[in-house]
Amino acid sequence: MSDREQLEEQVLIQSFARLQARALGLSLGLAGGLLLFAATAVLLIRAWLADQPVQTVGPHLRLLGSFLPGYQVTWSGAGIGMLYGFGLGFVLGLTMAALLNLSHFLYLWMLRRRIRRAVILDGL
Amino acid sequence: MGSSRFNLPRRLARLNALWFGLVFGAVCGAALWLASIWAFFSDAPQPRRALLLLSQYFPAYAPTPAGSLVGFAWAFATAFLLALPTAWLYYRGVLRQISGGGESVGSRALTTATARIHLPSFALAFGLMSGFGLWLATVWLVIQHRPGAPLGPRLALLNQYLPGYRVSLLGALVGFVYLLVLGGVFFAGVGWIYNRLIGAAPAAPRSHDQAG
Numbered sequence: 636m637s638d639r640e641q642l643e644e645q646v647l648i649q650s651f652a653r654l655q656a657r658a659l660g661l662s663l664g665l666a667g668g669l670l671l672f673a674a675t676a677v678l679l680i681r682a683w684l685a686d687q688p689v690q691t692v693g694p695h696l697r698l699l700g701s702f703l704p705g706y707q708v709t710w711s712g713a714g715i716g717m718l719y720g721f722g723l724g725f726v727l728g729l730t731m732a733a734l735l736n737l738s739h740f741l742y743l744w745m746l747r748r749r750i751r752r753a754v755i756l757d758g759l
Numbered sequence: 760m761g762s763s764r765f766n767l768p769r770r771l772a773r774l775n776a777l778w779f780g781l782v783f784g785a786v787c788g789a790a791l792w793l794a795s796i797w798a799f800f801s802d803a804p805q806p807r808r809a810l811l812l813l814s815q816y817f818p819a820y821a822p823t824p825a826g827s828l829v830g831f832a833w834a835f836a837t838a839f840l841l842a843l844p845t846a847w848l849y850y851r852g853v854l855r856q857i858s859g860g861g862e863s864v865g866s867r868a869l870t871t872a873t874a875r876i877h878l879p880s881f882a883l884a885f886g887l888m889s890g891f892g893l894w895l896a897t898v899w900l901v902i903q904h905r906p907g908a909p910l911g912p913r914l915a916l917l918n919q920y921l922p923g924y925r926v927s928l929l930g931a932l933v934g935f936v937y938l939l940v941l942g943g944v945f946f947a948g949v950g951w952i953y954n955r956l957i958g959a960a961p962a963a964p965r966s967h968d969q970a971g
Contacts, residue, residue, distance in 0.1 A: 643767060645857045650771035650850070652874035655957055662952035666945060677920060695916055701805040702794065727786065734782040742774075 651739050660728035667724025668717040675713035768854035772847055779846035784839030791834040795827035812913060816899060845888040852880030875957055876950035882943040889942025890935040893917075897931035 674696065682692040693708035700706045703719045791813075798806035799822050810822040817833035820826050856877070900911040911926030918924040921937045 642857065646768050646771060646854055648872045649853060649857055649874070650775055652872040654874050655953075658953050658956035661956055662949045665952055666949045670945065674920065681919070695913060698805060698809045701801075701803060701809060702797075730786055731782060734785070735778060738778040738782065 651743060653736050653739070654732040656729050656732035656736065659732040660725040663728035664721040664723075664725030667727075668719075668721035671720035672713050672717040675708055675716050676710075678708055679710060679713065768851070768857075772850035772854055775850045776843050776845075776847035780839045780843035783842035783846075784835040784837075787838035788831040788835035792827045792831040795822040795830050796824065798822040799824060799827070815903070816896065841888050841892055845884045848887065849877075849880045849884035852884070853877045856880075873957060875954050878947055878950045878954070881950040882947035885946035886939045886941075886943025889945075890937075890939035893938045894931045894935040897926055897934055898928065900926055901928055901931070 675693070678693040678696060679689065682689060689709055697708050699716070700712075703716065705715045706712050706719060707715075794806075795810060798810050801807070807822045813830070814820045817830060817837075820830045820833055822830075896914060897911070900914060904910045915924075915926045917934070921934060921941075924930050924934045924937060
């Protein structure tokens with residue numbers, strides 16, 4: 636195999652390589668969970684430094700509690716938010732990877748069918 | 760044949776970018792549609808009020824059954840347009856760094872190879888997407904602003920996390936730089952964890968990083 640063919644093969648493989656859905660879900664979940672935890676923690680630490688009561692902190696971030704039951708701008712809420720962030724990130728990653736893999740699979744399947752049909756027609 | 764081979768990375772980058780854009784658009788559209796329907800049937804008014812803020816960006820959107828379809832279309836279009844250049848940039852970065860020195864892997868590898876994330880391209884592409892997203896959201900509010908009305912009071916709250924950020928044209932640039940960096944770090948983290956997990960898995964035949 637020539638260098639050019641090897642290059643072409645690697646380009647193709649990298650382009651159509653499968654994403655591991657569970658791994659992408661876990662990585663997005665972990666990062667998402669940490670992000671929501673950090674966003675809550677920043678507000679709590681700022682309130683603590685300014686000697687403000689926790690109840691007055693982050694009225695807008697608290698709105699997330701409307702979508703994520705149990706979430707609050709408190710330390711326990713930050714923990715709950717981390718779990719929610721993980722769950723949402725996991726589902727997002729899993730879905731994205733599954734759909735991207737499906738699109739690759741369908742494209743390759745279609746190409747194979749086309750090639751097979753062309754080979755059959757060539758043989759006639 | 761020679762010229763088509765020469766253009767192969769570019770073509771595949773475009774194809775993958777299109778797929779990614781469609782998938783990301785569909786996921787975002789579905790997420791907003793679901794949230795809108797849930798808010799519509801929810802007893803509490805807060806979810807509806809919070810979602811209604813999106814109508815500043817998505818005209819005719821409302822958390823109602825009909826409005827949720829409008830929301831789906833807007834979210835799909837916005838996410839698609841943001842993700843398309845992002846994915847194109849990423850795949851171009853990845854494919855350009857592939858060298859021809861690897862060993863042959865056989866025809867089955869095309870369907871079984873596992874992708875590793877190329878961290879520099881991933882962080883740059885998604886950092887740019889995050890930065891551009893905030894820039895666009897800020898500039899949109901500035902353009903739409905009517906004299907006398909408050910200018911983006913809710914988006915301005917981001918300065919609690921991003922000191923110096925304001926809802927203004929200059930603030931849009933500050934926000935762009937912030938999210939370019941923070942988004943880049945966030946997605947580099949996502950890619951790093953992903954690659955670690957893939958590395959721990961038994962079948963990880965090829966790496967984007969190997970080529971880079």
